[in-house]
Amino acid sequence: MVSLDLLANAVVAGILLGGFYAAVSLGVSIAFGLLDVVNIAHPVFVILGSYAVYVTNTAFGLDPIVAGIVFTPVFYGIGVVVYRIYYVSFEKKGQESLRGLVFFFGVLFIVEVGLTLKYGVDYRLVEAQYIGESLRFGPVGIALRLLVPCVVAVLLTLVLYLYLAKTFVGRAIKAVSQDSLALRLMGADPVKVKDVAFGIAIATASLAGALLIMIGPVEPSMNREYIGRVFAVAVLGGMGSIGGTFLAAVIIGVAESLTSTFFGPSWAVAVSFGVLLLALAVRPAGLFGS
Amino acid sequence: MAVYSYPPDTAGMVLAAHEVGLRPKMFGGGMVGLQFASLLTKLGPKLNGIVNYDFWVPEPTLRFPGIEDFLQRYQAKASSAGVDPLGHYLPPWAYAYLQVLGQAIEATKSLDQQIVADYIRKAEFDTIVGKVRFGSNGEWLQSRVLQVQFQGIETTDIEQFKQPGKRVVLYPEKFKSGTLIYPYSKAKIQ
Structure with a gap:
């Protein structure tokens, strides 16, 4: 007999976890879904964001969310530089498929090893007054270290959605994903538009890193756990759909939480790929893909 | 729990x-x-x-003899080396392992592994984590x-x-x- 209290708690925890997964996956949704850049190094930038937040939280007591926001311009800059190197070295020459993938693998290992050399392999946590506190609604408990990241992820999703839908540059990013030749015929430079888009994608990693280290301790090699999951979310959401990414993340979060609660945490890691395989079989374009 | x-x-x-x-x-x-x-x-x-x-x-x-001195030297270098700044968990035992090996080599005046190992099984050692002696199964004689x-x-x-x-x-x-x-x-x- 399944306990209804346990079921309710598992579903709520899954929704909150899904919100966090959305924040981690939005950057991949932009880079992979809209720009066709297979940035498998995205999770390592999330870890880099976690360490940036850890350093400022430990040294100055800065709130993790504030620190995550403060670092977004820096990460935007890193994103622009990384994309420029990728473009000049691979995309421009039409070698992006395999060599580009290897390039991002290289970036992943360089950042990971760099963090290990600087900070070691100890697990790092941050402090904030709301970490370790919770709200109770009858039998359902909501940990603030999960609720805060979920709320921030919803806001991040909303901001990105409105930016891409309503602003000139946002529409240009969508245009480059739909028909970059047509964009060039309009006199716009697709590479510059991709610079901005990739910069935004990496900037989201700063905030996602802040959310990650609020939820639990972080160490450099942890990024690899997220590679499969973020791509599963981006594909399930429907390549480049911001709303779809959020919904897909929540679906995977709830599925993982239910699996973890009722069948054991060992099975939870198989969930994202299971859901992805199912989606590809039934609806290959993803939930919101066309 | x-x-x-x-x-x-x-x-x-x-x-x-x-x-x-x-x-x-x-x-x-x-x-x-x-x-x-x-x-x-x-x-x-x-x-x-x-x-x-x-x-x-x-x-x-x-507080065994030598532990304070060891921790003082360890903690002075720990931050710049990027390792655990306290050093209470594993470093004292890592140091003690080498103290055991060093004392065994000095006592036997040998580098022959068999001779050194036989000595380690029988003798008692003074280390920064106290007196160490091994049991017949190779584990610590008394759990620590x-x-x-x-x-x-x-x-x-x-x-x-x-x-x-x-x-x-x-x-x-x-x-x-x-x-x-x-x-x-x-x-x-x-």
């Missing part, structure tokens, strides 16, 4: 115990991570009441895995973990340095 976990889950379990208001009679056991500074200095007062394993803590019963209880932790400051009374030894009896606060909830609020 016994928990056996690696560092990410250890931090998660300690935070979750506070989030759900867990009130078991005892809490802890084999949680990896509650021995080194990076988690201790973030979990702070949330550690109070937990009974967990450890290998060395700065209690009066474990400690069970300690976190008590009276009020902040996340690292300096407090260098003082006695914060991780009180409950077991083995020989090294006992304080009394178990029972149940868990009683130590949690102190």
Whole structure:
């Protein structure tokens, strides 16, 4: 007999976890879904964001969310530089498929090893007054270290959605994903538009890193756990759909939480790929893909 | 409630115990991570009441000759080397392993592995973690895995973990340095 209290708690925890997964996956949704850049190094930038937040939280007591926001311009800059190197070295020459993938693998290992050399392999946590506190609604408990990241992820999703839908540059990013030749015929430079888009994608990693280290301790090699999951979310959401990414993340979060609660945490890691395989079989374009 | 976990889950379990208001009679056991500074200095007062394993803590019963000098030299270099700034968990034992090997080589005046190994099985060694002697099965003659209880932790400051009374030894009896606060909830609020 399944306990209804346990079921309710598992579903709520899954929704909150899904919100966090959305924040981690939005950057991949932009880079992979809209720009066709297979940035498998995205999770390592999330870890880099976690360490940036850890350093400022430990040294100055800065709130993790504030620190995550403060670092977004820096990460935007890193994103622009990384994309420029990728473009000049691979995309421009039409070698992006395999060599580009290897390039991002290289970036992943360089950042990971760099963090290990600087900070070691100890697990790092941050402090904030709301970490370790919770709200109770009858039998359902909501940990603030999960609720805060979920709320921030919803806001991040909303901001990105409105930016891409309503602003000139946002529409240009969508245009480059739909028909970059047509964009060039309009006199716009697709590479510059991709610079901005990739910069935004990496900037989201700063905030996602802040959310990650609020939820639990972080160490450099942890990024690899997220590679499969973020791509599963981006594909399930429907390549480049911001709303779809959020919904897909929540679906995977709830599925993982239910699996973890009722069948054991060992099975939870198989969930994202299971859901992805199912989606590809039934609806290959993803939930919101066309 | 016994928990056996690696560092990410250890931090998660300690935070979750506070989030759900867990009130078991005892809490802890084999949680990896509650021995080194990076988690201790973030979990702070949330550690109070937990009974967990450890290998060395700065209690009066474990102040063996040489340990203070070793920790002073280790801690001076730890920050720049990017390793655990406390160095209580594994470094004393790592140093003691080499003390055992060094004393065995000096006593036997040999580098022959068989001769050195035979000597190590029979002799008693003076190390910075106390006297070490091995049993017939190659393990320590008497188990030296400690069970300690976190008590009276009020902040996340690292300096407090260098003082006695914060991780009180409950077991083995020989090294006992304080009394178990029972149940868990009683130590949690102190």
